[in-house]
Amino acid sequence: MKRPSMTVGLAIAVVAALTFGTSGAFIKPVLEAGWSPAAAVTVRALVGGIVLAPFAIVSLRGSWAALWRARWRVTLMALIGVAGTQLAYFAAIQRIPVGTAVLIEYLSPLLLVVVVWARSRKLPKAVVLIGSVLALVGIVLVVSPGGAVALDPIGIMLALAAMVGCAIYYVVAARPSDGLPPVALAAFGLLLGGLLLGIIGATGLVAFTATFGEVGFLGATAPWWVPLAFVGIVSTAIAYAAGITAGEILGSRIASFAGQLEVVAAAVFAWLLLGETLSIPQIIGGALIVAGIVFVRLEKSTAGELDAALEPFEPMGLPSRV
Template identity: 70%
Template sequence: MTKGIAVKRTSTTAGLLVALLAAATFGLSGAFVKPLLEAGWSPAAAVTVRALIGGIVLAPIAATALRGKWGALWLARWRVLGMALIGVAGTQVVYFAAVQRIPVSTAILVEYMAPLLLVAGVWVVTRRRPKVVVLVGSVVALAGLVLVVSPGGTGSLDVLGLGFAALAMVGCALYYVIAARPSRGLPPVAFAAAGLLGGAAALGLVGLTGVVPFAATFTTVDMLGSPAPWWVPLLIVGVLATAVAYAASITASEMLGSRLASFVGLLEVVAAALYAWLFLGENLSVPQLLGGLLILAGIAFVRSEKTEPALVEPEVALVETRVEPVETAKPA
């Protein structure tokens, strides 16, 4: 019994480490996409190429992981389609539609309220109120998120822009739900590769229809204070902030479940702020640092609820069914 508890704890710890890797690599995207945007790339074009590069990088690894069991892709076709259309393409499109109408910080704040949406969704579906530690963790993490993104309070907010941001929040929540679904034999890296390639195709089609601006320039860009070919930041984003990030995030979601993985995903915002400070020279304020600590505290609260049943319930069952062996086994 003790071994089973240790395995559960180790699995959660490993999942948290993978989720931290996902947040750290996802956070790189802002610092390295910004030079492309400043050079004339539209957000949709940058994201499309980013997803395509990520999918291509993961494709040979995915083929090796599948070991010829291509039927696993067919069995998971609806999950793959959901990841492509919602997790990769749809959420990105509505987010960019939001930032065209409202401040970026406000759009990020609304989108990253996805963990709270997941908590509320489970509450409604199961009709069971989340434990106090989850509710406290949600409030603490939200307070930290507000401090990190520092949403602007000036000017009137566009209702349609807020609506797009809310759709991005729903898409973000659904991403974690889809990522956490049972794999049915499909390796996470293969799922990530298929989702990215499908998402790139969907984004490309959206760009061709003209629903969102789709433009790219193939000149040198200003990256980290020095001129660089346009493909350098794209390669960094495609490999690290897309291929590695999506594969790690999906793996972590399968290990931790959608709720805990989504809370750890809030650290992506903290990582983005740190990278902007390191690479772009943007200010990193004391409230932002405090916000990062509050997000960590919120994750700790949610994790305590996640691990508590695994640590308590087996011991309760042991006492109820084997009272005498437990008592005699105790050291004198």
């Protein structure tokens, strides 16, 4: 079978970035209607996992032992990559604009640079240092008092928590697969994460509330399940599937560059659907953050440790998450 062209791969990568970028703008009206972040994440994860499950089962080809060998990896993915990161992100966008939360979370590769630096005690190369400085200046512009009106400090802290979770997600996802296909890791991680968060919510350890009336959707109103289904199917299942496919065609490094579009997409969707705008300093800061991450990703670590920390799913190459 002929391998798809680079153009096709890039087109699919753009689809992945755009669909990932829709989640914040489409879920925020649900949260404003009375859904708690935990309830919204639970539904999103379960819907996405159910949609991906048939593809995961086919990809396993009966090799359920691979799933058992990767049980701790799947569990960490469920707890950190799905439940923890998405819960923090959804809680953050209740308090601060979607674009701001995404920009903060998108700093996760820089956190990995710091961790690798601390562990190896080797000064990062110039391109990494330049990228890190650009991104740090950018985040100062994004969250500074002059960057927006009354940014909620709790919202910023929650976005930072999502950044930490996303960084851990990258490391977990980049570990040896033990024969577990990427789509299976995504599907079972989503299913387990949704189930665990639902159980935690049922015990009352986290707020777990839902309303079942009309919510805002595409400038009008719709039943509560419509935006949740959209986020579960489009922003989760289709986004993961497109990201995995793009990574297989392009390779993880090229696909990750295409994934830079996700930040822009999230901000644009929030502007179009929610009326959230970024100030001029925030736009400049966002551009610096994206440029900084590009610089960091340009560096190919000779030891391979930085690459291992920054690579998402193998062979998936797009940021995942939100």
